[in-house]
Amino acid sequence: MRGNPGTEVDHVAPLHRAGPRAIAFVASQRYLDELSRTGAGVVILSSRDAAGYAGNALIVDNPHACFAKIAQLLHPPYTQPAGVAPTAQIAPDARVAASATVAAFASIEAGAVIGEYVVVGPGCHIGRNVEIGEDTRLLANVVVAHDCHLGRCCLVQAGAVIGTDGFGFARDGERWQKVPQLGRVVIGDDVEIGANTTIDRGALDDTVIGNGVKLDNQVHIAHNVRIGDHTAIAACVGIAGSTTIGARCTFGGHIGIIDHLTIADDVHVTAGSLVTSSITHAGIYSSSLKAQPVEEWRRNAARLHHLDELAHRVRDLEAMLKKFTQEHKP
Amino acid sequence: MRGNPGTEVDHVAPLHRAGPRAIAFVASQRYLDELSRTGAGVVILSSRDAAGYAGNALIVDNPHACFAKIAQLLHPPYTQPAGVAPTAQIAPDARVAASATVAAFASIEAGAVIGEYVVVGPGCHIGRNVEIGEDTRLLANVVVAHDCHLGRCCLVQAGAVIGTDGFGFARDGERWQKVPQLGRVVIGDDVEIGANTTIDRGALDDTVIGNGVKLDNQVHIAHNVRIGDHTAIAACVGIAGSTTIGARCTFGGHIGIIDHLTIADDVHVTAGSLVTSSITHAGIYSSSLKAQPVEEWRRNAARLHHLDELAHRVRDLEAMLKKFTQEHKP
Amino acid sequence: MRGNPGTEVDHVAPLHRAGPRAIAFVASQRYLDELSRTGAGVVILSSRDAAGYAGNALIVDNPHACFAKIAQLLHPPYTQPAGVAPTAQIAPDARVAASATVAAFASIEAGAVIGEYVVVGPGCHIGRNVEIGEDTRLLANVVVAHDCHLGRCCLVQAGAVIGTDGFGFARDGERWQKVPQLGRVVIGDDVEIGANTTIDRGALDDTVIGNGVKLDNQVHIAHNVRIGDHTAIAACVGIAGSTTIGARCTFGGHIGIIDHLTIADDVHVTAGSLVTSSITHAGIYSSSLKAQPVEEWRRNAARLHHLDELAHRVRDLEAMLKKFTQEHKP
Numbered sequence: 001m002r003g004n005p006g007t008e009v010d011h012v013a014p015l016h017r018a019g020p021r022a023i024a025f026v027a028s029q030r031y032l033d034e035l036s037r038t039g040a041g042v043v044i045l046s047s048r049d050a051a052g053y054a055g056n057a058l059i060v061d062n063p064h065a066c067f068a069k070i071a072q073l074l075h076p077p078y079t080q081p082a083g084v085a086p087t088a089q090i091a092p093d094a095r096v097a098a099s100a101t102v103a104a105f106a107s108i109e110a111g112a113v114i115g116e117y118v119v120v121g122p123g124c125h126i127g128r129n130v131e132i133g134e135d136t137r138l139l140a141n142v143v144v145a146h147d148c149h150l151g152r153c154c155l156v157q158a159g160a161v162i163g164t165d166g167f168g169f170a171r172d173g174e175r176w177q178k179v180p181q182l183g184r185v186v187i188g189d190d191v192e193i194g195a196n197t198t199i200d201r202g203a204l205d206d207t208v209i210g211n212g213v214k215l216d217n218q219v220h221i222a223h224n225v226r227i228g229d230h231t232a233i234a235a236c237v238g239i240a241g242s243t244t245i246g247a248r249c250t251f252g253g254h255i256g257i258i259d260h261l262t263i264a265d266d267v268h269v270t271a272g273s274l275v276t277s278s279i280t281h282a283g284i285y286s287s288s289l290k291a292q293p294v295e296e297w298r299r300n301a302a303r304l305h306h307l308d309e310l311a312h313r314v315r316d317l318e319a320m321l322k323k324f325t326q327e328h329k330p
Numbered sequence: 331m332r333g334n335p336g337t338e339v340d341h342v343a344p345l346h347r348a349g350p351r352a353i354a355f356v357a358s359q360r361y362l363d364e365l366s367r368t369g370a371g372v373v374i375l376s377s378r379d380a381a382g383y384a385g386n387a388l389i390v391d392n393p394h395a396c397f398a399k400i401a402q403l404l405h406p407p408y409t410q411p412a413g414v415a416p417t418a419q420i421a422p423d424a425r426v427a428a429s430a431t432v433a434a435f436a437s438i439e440a441g442a443v444i445g446e447y448v449v450v451g452p453g454c455h456i457g458r459n460v461e462i463g464e465d466t467r468l469l470a471n472v473v474v475a476h477d478c479h480l481g482r483c484c485l486v487q488a489g490a491v492i493g494t495d496g497f498g499f500a501r502d503g504e505r506w507q508k509v510p511q512l513g514r515v516v517i518g519d520d521v522e523i524g525a526n527t528t529i530d531r532g533a534l535d536d537t538v539i540g541n542g543v544k545l546d547n548q549v550h551i552a553h554n555v556r557i558g559d560h561t562a563i564a565a566c567v568g569i570a571g572s573t574t575i576g577a578r579c580t581f582g583g584h585i586g587i588i589d590h591l592t593i594a595d596d597v598h599v600t601a602g603s604l605v606t607s608s609i610t611h612a613g614i615y616s617s618s619l620k621a622q623p624v625e626e627w628r629r630n631a632a633r634l635h636h637l638d639e640l641a642h643r644v645r646d647l648e649a650m651l652k653k654f655t656q657e658h659k660p
Numbered sequence: 661m662r663g664n665p666g667t668e669v670d671h672v673a674p675l676h677r678a679g680p681r682a683i684a685f686v687a688s689q690r691y692l693d694e695l696s697r698t699g700a701g702v703v704i705l706s707s708r709d710a711a712g713y714a715g716n717a718l719i720v721d722n723p724h725a726c727f728a729k730i731a732q733l734l735h736p737p738y739t740q741p742a743g744v745a746p747t748a749q750i751a752p753d754a755r756v757a758a759s760a761t762v763a764a765f766a767s768i769e770a771g772a773v774i775g776e777y778v779v780v781g782p783g784c785h786i787g788r789n790v791e792i793g794e795d796t797r798l799l800a801n802v803v804v805a806h807d808c809h810l811g812r813c814c815l816v817q818a819g820a821v822i823g824t825d826g827f828g829f830a831r832d833g834e835r836w837q838k839v840p841q842l843g844r845v846v847i848g849d850d851v852e853i854g855a856n857t858t859i860d861r862g863a864l865d866d867t868v869i870g871n872g873v874k875l876d877n878q879v880h881i882a883h884n885v886r887i888g889d890h891t892a893i894a895a896c897v898g899i900a901g902s903t904t905i906g907a908r909c910t911f912g913g914h915i916g917i918i919d920h921l922t923i924a925d926d927v928h929v930t931a932g933s934l935v936t937s938s939i940t941h942a943g944i945y946s947s948s949l950k951a952q953p954v955e956e957w958r959r960n961a962a963r964l965h966h967l968d969e970l971a972h973r974v975r976d977l978e979a980m981l982k983k984f985t986q987e988h989k990p
Contacts, residue, residue, distance in 0.1 A: 012512070014534040016886075064500035068507035075510045076477065079456070086420055089747055089764045102439040105453070105650040106784045107764040110843075117647050121456045122437045123471070123765070125782045125800040125818075128738070139494065140455040140473045141783070142802045143818040143855075146738065153509075157494040158455075158845040159526070160475040161855040164799065164817040167876040167894060169852075170724035174890050174908055175872055178815075178852070180735045182672070192499075192508070195473075195491040195528040196548075196819070198855040198877040198895075201588045204674040214506055216497040217528040218568070220878050220895040230504050234497060235528075235550045236568040236586070238878070238896040238913045240931070248504055253550075253568045254586035254604070256896070256914035256932040271570070272495035272604035272949040273588040274914070274932035291603040291966055299665035299968035305622055307637070307967070312972055315645055318980060321650060324985060328658060342842070344864040394830035405840045408788070408806070417749055433669070434749045434767040435783070452767045453786045453801070469824065470785040470803045485838075487824040488785075488803040522829075522838070524801075525821040526662035526859040526878075542835055546827040547858040548880050548898070560834050564827060564860075566881045566898040566916070576832055583898045584916035584934070585881075600917040601900070602934035621933040624944040635952055637967070638959035644973055651977060655984060 001042075003056030009041045010173065012071045023058075023074075025067035044070070077137070078195040080119065094126075103140075115152070121244060127163065133189065145201065150190035157217065159196040162187070166207075166223025166241060179203060181223060188212070203241075210247065228265060252288075333386030339371045342401045353404075374400070395443035401573075407467070410449065418450075425438075432469075445482070457493065463519065473530065481519035487547070489526040490515070496530040496537075496553025496571060509533060511553060518542070524549060524565065535572075540577065559596060582618075661702075661714030662848075665856065669701045672731045683734075684725035704730070737797070740779065769806070787823065793849065805861065811849035817877070819856040822847070826860040826867075826883025826901060839863060841883060848872070854879060862900075870907065888925060905960075910946075 008113020015031060018040035023039035026035050026043040035043065035053055042056045044063045051186035060066045084090060091110040096102060100114050103122040108114065113127035119137040120126060127146035132138075136154040144150065147162030156162070168179035188211035193199070199221040201207060207221065210229035210300065220238040221227070228247030233239075237251050249263060252271030257263070261275065266282035266325040269275060273287040291297070343360060348370030355374040357363050359526040363385055363443035365373065372386045374393045388639065390396045414420060414432040421440040424596070426432060430444050435451040442457035447463035449467040450456060457476035461467075466484040474480065475493030486492070498509035513532020523529070529551040531537060537551065540559035551557070560578030563569075567581050567608065570589035579593060582601030587593070596612035599605060603617040633640065673682035675691060678700035685704040686695050695703065695713055703715045704723045714764035720726040744750060749768040760774050763782040766881060768774065771789035775828070779797040780786060787806035790832060792798075796814040804810065805823030812990040816822070828839035845860020859881040867881065868888035880898040881887070888907030893899075897911050900919035909923060912931030917923070920937065926942035929935060933947040951957070963970065 009803060012510075012534065060348075062500070062502065065507045066511075067508045068500040068502070071510045071512075072508065074417055075512055077510075085419075087417075087747075089745075090711045105435045105765045105783070123435070123783055123801070126595040132861070134781065138349070139475070141453070141471055141491075141801055141819075145799070145818070155495075158475070158491045159471075159489060159528070159816045159856070161801075161820060161877075164855040164877070165815075165852075167854065167874070169874055169892065170382075170728040171720070172722065172725035172728070173852075176874055176890065176892060177725045179728045179732045180672075180737075181723075182731070182735055190505075192495075194497065195494040195530075196489070196526050196856050196878075198819070202879065212505055213616055214497070214499055216490075216528065216549060216550075216552075220876075220877075222895065228858065230506065232499065232506060234570070235552065236566070236896070237619035239915050240894070252588070254914075255571050258912070258931050269569075269951055269958075270954065271588050271606070274948055276948060276950040279951075282730070283950040286954040286957040286961075287949040287951040287956075288604055288606060288618065289617040289949065289961060290606040291599055291617040293614040294600065294616040295966070296965070297618075300964055300966070301616075301619060303967040304630055304964060305620070305626070305632060306630070307633040308626070310971055310974060311633045311640055313978065314647070316641060317974070317977055318643065320981060321647060321654070322984075324981070324988075325654060328988060330653075333677035342840075345741065392830070392832065395837045396840075398830040398832070398839045401840045401842070402838065405842055407840075415749075415986060436766045453783055465726075471783070471804070471821075473824060475721070485825075488805070488821045489801075489819060489858070519836075522825075524827065524859075525817070525824040526856050544827070544829055544836055544881075546880075546990070547821075547824070547860065548856075548878060560836065562829065564835060564900070566896070580877065583900050583918070584914075599919050601936070618934055618936060619947040619949065620936045621668060621929055621939075621945040621947040624930065624946040627946040627948075631946075633704060635950070635956070635961055637963040638737055638956070639962045641970055644977070647977055648973065651984070655980075659987060660982075 001040070001056070001058055002050065005054050006039050006137055012067065013040065015040060015043070015290055022069075023070060025063045027064040027067075038040075082117075085122075087118075097134075109146070121158070130163075144183075148185040148201065149186070151189045152189065153213070154187060154193070156193045157195040157197075160193045161196075161198045162193070164198065164204050165199045168203050168223060168241075183207065183224065185209070188229070191215075198223075216253070222259070234271070243288045331382065331387070332386055333372070335562055337371050337459060339404075342397065343370065344583060345370060345373070353397075355393045357394040357397075371558070377551045412447075415452075424456075427464075439476070451488070460493075466566075475515075478515040478531065480517045481521065481541070484517060484523070486523045487525040487527075490523045491528045492523070493531045494528065496533050498571075499531050511512050513554065515538065518559070521545075527551075542657055547584070552589070566600070631651070661718055662710065663702075667701050667716050669734075671734055672727065673700065683730060685723045687724040687727075729869075742777075745782075755784075763800075775812070781818070790823075797972070805845075808845040808847070809860065810847045811851065811871070813849055814847060814851045814853070816853045817857075820853045821858045822853070823854075823861045824858065826863055828863050828883060828901075843867065843884065845869070847974040848889070851875075857881075876894070876913070882919070894931070917980060 003186045007021040015034040015038040018024040018096040024040040044058045085104045087104045090108045094112040096114040097116040100118040106124045108126040109128045115134040121140040123141040133152035138156045139158040148163040165181040169176035183206045186207040194217035194275040197219040200223045208226045212230040216235040222241040224242040226244045234253040243261045246265035257275040262278045270286040335578040339353040345364040345368040348354040353372045354370040365618040371542045374388045390558040415434045418436045420438045424442040426444040427446040430448040436454045438456040439458045445464040451470040455469040462642045464484035467487045469488040499506035513536045517539040524547035527549040530553045536557045542560040544562040546565040551572040554572040561579040562584040573591045576595035587605040592608045601615040669683040675694040675698040686828045704718045747764045748762045748766045750768045756774040757776040760778040766784045768786040769788045775794040781800040783801040795810035799818040808823040813962040817822045825841040829836035835920040843866045854877035857879040860883040865981040872890040874892040882901040884902040886904045891909040892954040892971040895911040902922045906925035917935040922938045930946040
C-alpha cells in the first residue's frame, strides 16, 4: 500500500467511474490513460504501472488476481437462507444437510446426498444417488442425472445439464442400436460450469472433470472425456467422446475437438479452431480463419479448393526452369 | 388491391396449399411457378410479380413485411388468461401487474417488477429486483437473474438464460480466481431471444442489448457485449467479452466473434465465419469454407498447412526467372 | 457361442475391468491387446478377432450392435412408477394414459395427449394439443410447445426445447417484422434428442424429423428443416431453415449447414465443416481445418488471405516461362 493507509473502500468499480470509496485495478498498459483520470479511492497495480500514478496504490505482482480476491470479499454472492422451500420435493431417503438451501420447485430423488451449505436453485432436478459436496451452488433449472458426483465449492450456472446419456449408438443395418450409458460424471472441487452447458455421463467408465476446471456457457463435453485440473474452456466449445485433455490448458470460444484424442498439459488453442489429432507438446495451436471482405475471401477460398493443383503447377514450373537453365548454361 | 375487393381471408398459407380463404405471398421470383398454380384467395406481391398474375392481388413494395403484418393480425399469439397460477411462487414484495400472467411453477423473487400484460411462462425463474417491461412474454423455463432489465414487447423463447455470471477469472499461479460479475443485462424494447440462448451479465459495467435486436437459438452473448439496435444474429453464434456490435448488422449461423472488438453499423457476416479483428466499415465479410468431397479437401488442406512455403517457392521462381531472362536477353 | 455354454453374466463392462460375471466386446483391432488380458466372463467379437482368443466368446458379425442389444437387456432404463405426481399440473381436458408417468412440477396443457408408458420428467412443460406416442420418455426440464407431435419410443434428454418459434423476420425499413411461426414439429418413432438441443416449429409448413433419427446435445434445427430416417447428427451442429437432409446421413460435431439446401441420402460430413451448397451424391464431404502450431498457422493463414494473388503470380510465371522457352529453343 502506498498513500493514505486509512483510506476506506466498500466496493469495486472500473477506473472510469470509480469514486473515493471504490477500489479499481490496472492490469494492462492500455488503461494507463484512464488511470490518470480516475477518482478511485485506491488502485491495485503493478510496480511498473504505479510509477506514474500519484494516488493511493496497492502495489502487487498480479493486480488482476488481487482485484478478484478483494472483489470476492467486498461482493460475496447473495445467499438465500438455509432450509427447504415448502414447494420443493425431496425423496424421503435423500439426505440434505441442515445448512443447505433447496429452493422452490427443486426436486431431489432417492439416495441423493446434499452437503453442508449447498444451494440447490429453483427448478433444479437432482437424480437418484447424486452426491454434491459442501458449498457447491446450483443456480436455477440445473439438472444433475442419477449417480453423478460434484465436488466442493463448485458453481453451476442456470440451465446446465450434467449426466445425460452420451451419444452412443451402434450401426445395425440402417438402424442405430442405443448403447446404454452406464458411467457417471465425476466433477472435482472448485469447478465452474456455464449456463446451458452439457456434460454427458460415460458409456462404461466415467466422464471426469478435474479440480479447478472452468467451463463457460454452452460448452459440450461428450461421454468419457477427461479434463485435467485448472483447464479453462470458453463458450461454445465441443469436445467429442473419450478425448483426454491435460491440465492448465485454455481453449478459446467455438473450438471443436474430435474424439479419442490426447491433448497434453499446458496446451492453448485459439478461438474457432478445430483439433483433429492429438497434441503431444505444450504450446499454442490454431486453425482460426479471419473473416475478410467477402469478394476477396470468395476469390481466395475458390483458390483454396484447387490448392493442390496450384502446388503441382509450382512444382512443374520448378522442374521446367531447372531443366531449362541446365540446357542454357552460359 | 387488385381484383375482387370483397374477398375475405381468415388465415395465411403457403402458395402450394392456399385455398380461397387464405392469403399468401411471393417475395422471390423463384416462386412464380407456384404462383401460377395457387388457389389462394389473395396473394401479396410486388408490382413486378403481379404483372403475370390474374388473381386477387395485394400489390406492395415489400411483400414479405406486408405478409408478416397481416399474419400477425390473423394469427395473434395465444394468450393465457391474466393472473397468477396457484402453483406459482411470488415473493411478498415483488410487484406483479394485475394484467400479467404468471404460469405454473414460476418463481419470482423479492423486489422484482413485472409490467402490464407480461407473461411469465411455466417453470420460469425471475431473480431479485428484475424489471420486465409491458407486454413482454417469457416462454417456459426461462431464467432471468437478479437485477437484469427487459424492455417492452420482448419475446423470450423457452430455456433462455439471461444474467448468469460472465466467464471472468484471473490467473493466480496455476489456479483461477473468480472475478465477481457485478454488472447487469439491460435489454431494450421489441427484442426476441431464442431458445436456450445465454446472455451473461457484465463484470463491472452492463451487457447491453439494443432495441429491436433479434437473437436466434443457442446464441451466446458474453459479459459486457453491447449490441446496436435492430441487429439480427442467427443460431449458434458466440460473441466474446466486451465486444461492441453496431446497429442493423446481420450475422449468419455458427459465427464466432472474439473479445474486445468493435464492429461498425451495417456489417454483415456470412455463416460459419470467425471475426478476429475489429471491422470499421459497413459491408459483407466472410471466412466461410465450403465443404467439398473429402479426398479433394484433404489434398487441399494439406497444401494449406504448407502454404507459406509454397509462396516462398513462387517468389524464388520469380527471382530465378527474372535473373535468367536478364542473362539471356536475345 | 464358443466356450462354456453355462457361463452366466449379469452386467456389461469394458475389457480392462470386466470380471467373470461381465460381458465385454471388441469392435476394433486396437483393443486386441486389452482382450489378451481381460477377465471377462464372455467377450463378444468377430470371427477374425476370435481366432486369437481362448476364452468364452460370442462370435457375431457386428459385435458393437450385439453388445448394444445385450446391454439394453441387462441394463434397462430405470422406470419411475406410473402415475401423476401430486405436484404435477395437468389441464382438465388433457388425456394422460393410465400407464404414463408425470413427474414433479411437470405441466401439461389443454388438449395434450400423452400415450401409454410415456414418461414426462420433472419440470417438463407440454403445450396445448401436443401428442406424445407410446413409450416415449422425456427427461427433466424438457419443453414441447403447442401442437407438436412426437412418435413412439423416443428419448428426449434434459433441457431440450421442441417447437419454439423459428427465426422468421421480414425487413421493414431498419426494423424487423416478426413472421408468425404457424407450423409444427413432427417427430417420428425411435428418435433420440440430446440435452439442450432445440428444434424450431415450421413457419407455415412443419419441421419434420424422420424415424430413427439421433440428435446429440446442443444441436439446432431451424424451421422447416426435414431430416430423413436414421440420420445421426453429432453435438453442436446447426441446420438453417428449410434445408432437407436425406436418410442415413451422419454429421460430425460442430458442422454448420446453411438454409434452403438439399442433402442427398448417405452423405457424411466431417466435424467442423460448413455446408454451403446442396449435395447431390452420397459420399464424404469436408472442410475441416486441423489446428497446427500457431506461428506456422499464422504464416499460412496470412498467405491464404492473398491466395488469389499468388495464383495469378503462378499463372504469370507459366506464361513468361512458356514465352521464354519458345524464344530460346535450342
